[in-house]
Amino acid sequence: MNYANGPLNLDVVYQSRQGITSTLIASSAATQDSVNEWALGGTYDFKVVKLYATYLDQNDNNGTSAQEASNRVWSIGASAPVFTNGKVSLGYADVSWDRSGAGSSSSWSLAYQHSLSKRTTLYTAYTYAGNDNDTLNAAGPVKNTRFIGENNNTFVAGVTHSF
Template identity: 35%
Template sequence: MKKSLIALAVLSALAGTSAAQTNVAIYGVVDVGISRTDVSNGAATWGMDSGVQSGSRLGFKGTEDLGGGMSASFNLENGYAVDTGAMSGGLLFGRQAWVALNGGYGTVRLGRQFTPIFQVLDDIDPFGTGLSGAINNVFSTYGVRMNNTVKYLTPQLNGFSGQLAYGFGEVAGNTSASRHLGASVGYVNGPLNVQFAYHDANNATDTGSTNTALLAGMYDFRVVKLHAAFATNGDDTTGAASKSRSRDVMLGVSAPVGSVGTVLASWIRHDQRSGAVGGVDRDQWAIGYLHSLSKRTNLYTSYGRLNLKPAGSADVSAFYAGIRHKF
């Protein structure tokens, strides 16, 4: 009996030491909805979609105190489809996979991570890059995530913060081919949120690059939030018949309805200034509604339409109604 008590005491002490050194959390999102998609030159499709408002995911994250004001952290995040149970994108941790060192200087992360320009759009878009009004249906996010990435995040200072990311192309004999470079800087003070981002991506043959400069902001008047974004895009591929230039603009609002509801709306315009790369002119407008059932569960619905120009191009509209639960 005494040996059992001693063993239990030792195990309890070891468990307490481990818990003090490392903090690991399991989290996730389960999001699924009914959808209807209409294409102007085809038939309507009814179905069930996963990750309509937020991508369904299962994640593991943790931190370890290294002493002296430093810590190590990691994040492994898997995406999956609720409607079929399949793994999204064919990657085990396709949403995020990185390890980091944190200190008074900021944070340095290594691995698969979100592009800074996507994080700005996700923060400013009234639809949060989801539902029928996702801003990344029109604005460029450069794949949302970057592989083989070193990212530096500054500490917050008087409302200012920033990110700098470099993605290795990993092309033998050419350090420029397939290389990605992203950066952002933001200022948040009370109801005001203003952010700037830039991304430059070289192609696989190192014969040119595409780039985007983005300015976005949001102001909370309490009765309504105003959202806006403006971007200029360029494609400088060598040998192209005509260099491509385009502009994107978004205007949006979000407003509380009572204590549990939120109305969302936005209009987005893509203006093809020159060249063929980047597609034709297009307009997207959308409206949506979120209804909270608790702090972790909400219902949602939205409708949006994407119109392409010139006339005769296929227009697309989408309707969603579903549920999202966070854990």
């Protein structure tokens, strides 16, 4: 559901998946379970800066605490126009896992976009993701960290062109 009025934009989402086969946790076997999740997000555009915030709550009802993937994620961010055709963005996010000893992760990012034309944009970004000593976040399908407590630094740059 979406509400948009002037500079304010709010979104609410709910999703329920029943009887799915899940292998979200890397060391767990596939289980039949249900996942219920809801999210709330919003932006407010002050023209000189646009603020962002999100909150997501996911409940994995598989009944096995060792495999449960329930979590809460929140994020905040801001973007602002710079120079004639540029935009800089800064964001922070945090995820907390409900299962005992699962820990938490947080990340922050800094990005810049520069429009060369209506259809072509250059971009660059840096992201740091930190996992505490109990967490191996992104261990499921993404697998971009290998060890519990490992942190990740990512730098990207590229160009987008719309046809």
